[in-house]
Amino acid sequence: MTQRVTMITAALLLVGSATPPAERVVSGDGIVDVRLNGKPARLRIDPAAPGMPLMADAVADERGFKMGGSLGIGFGFSVGPMTVMSKTQVIRVAYGIKPQKQRVGWTQRAFAVAADGSIGPGGLPEPVVRFVLRPARPGETTITMRMEKLGFPMTLFGGGWIPSIGIIDVGGAPMRVRFDPYHSRSLATAGAAVRLAKAYGGMLSGPALPTEIFFGVERPVRDLRLDQPFVLGSLSIDRLGARTGDFGTTGAIHDGDAPAVVTDPDEVIVTAKGKSRDMRHDTISLGADQLRHCSSIVFDKSAQAIRLTCGNGPALTS
Numbered sequence: 001m002t003q004r005v006t007m008i009t010a011a012l013l014l015v016g017s018a019t020p021p022a023e024r025v026v027s028g029d030g031i032v033d034v035r036l037n038g039k040p041a042r043l044r045i046d047p048a049a050p051g052m053p054l055m056a057d058a059v060a061d062e063r064g065f066k067m068g069g070s071l072g073i074g075f076g077f078s079v080g081p082m083t084v085m086s087k088t089q090v091i092r093v094a095y096g097i098k099p100q101k102q103r104v105g106w107t108q109r110a111f112a113v114a115a116d117g118s119i120g121p122g123g124l125p126e127p128v129v130r131f132v133l134r135p136a137r138p139g140e141t142t143i144t145m146r147m148e149k150l151g152f153p154m155t156l157f158g159g160g161w162i163p164s165i166g167i168i169d170v171g172g173a174p175m176r177v178r179f180d181p182y183h184s185r186s187l188a189t190a191g192a193a194v195r196l197a198k199a200y201g202g203m204l205s206g207p208a209l210p211t212e213i214f215f216g217v218e219r220p221v222r223d224l225r226l227d228q229p230f231v232l233g234s235l236s237i238d239r240l241g242a243r244t245g246d247f248g249t250t251g252a253i254h255d256g257d258a259p260a261v262v263t264d265p266d267e268v269i270v271t272a273k274g275k276s277r278d279m280r281h282d283t284i285s286l287g288a289d290q291l292r293h294c295s296s297i298v299f300d301k302s303a304q305a306i307r308l309t310c311g312n313g314p315a316l317t318s
Helices: 002-017 057-062 190-200
Strands: 023-026 031-036 039-045 054-056 076-079 082-094 100-107 117-119 128-132 141-147 166-170 173-179 187-189 202-212 218-232 235-243 283-286 294-300 305-310
Touching: 054 057, 057 100, 166 190, 173 190, 173 305, 187 190, 190 202, 190 218, 190 235, 190 283, 202 235
Parallel strands: 023 128, 039 117, 054 100, 173 283, 187 235
Antiparallel strands: 031 039, 031 082, 054 117, 076 082, 082 100, 128 294, 141 166, 141 305, 166 173, 187 283, 202 218, 218 235, 294 305
């Protein structure tokens, strides 16, 4: 009888270990031990990373990964004008529970120099992924934003190559929000910077400094100061970096370093009208300068929602 009870208990434990918990809590450096086709590896769970486990070529070569067949699947990741191509393969991945089949990718340039690779919350088996950034403090507030909904062709071969993005409203139109605690500064693509400057007043200043985005790719970034803070929950943002030439141009923003232009009062200025600009790529990336005010980011995949909890604080001007 004792042996039978022990066997039943063991069977129940095995069943339980095959079922992911409802929530995964990520803290510290976010690095977890996984198994890729039975071999140990370490991945950093990064809220800014694509959902698909992504590693460098050297890691994939070491584990014998190969893109299958003559019509293998690869994805391109755009960082400004540069496209970083990947190769992919479906393998068995274990996140401390029963292995499951999942597409993984590898690139010549590593997404980030951390562990053996990176993975975003969208690729984890748990329906809720909670990033604990620091201990909670009294007086914090939580803002809920809807998660970007992917449609065809973005979901072709799965949407794991896309990061988990929040959607907010700026000037009456949707704006994408990416959460990037492993980069020091908050950034806006050129189109997003123009819209922020239009909605809140703004001015560019300082030189265009090379700034790493992802995959080790650097892009020129200038300082954008807003006349009125852009408020996102408890965050009050009056300064961020503008990626001057990525997904648009910042030419429409007043340049505080440019000499004043003297115009003839009798001169007529004609502005051409063309097709409306595609705003679907306009993105704000919240870096560590803003996320240090926050205690948690929760990605609720079942509810298709992202909840950001932050404390009250003045706009950052450092």
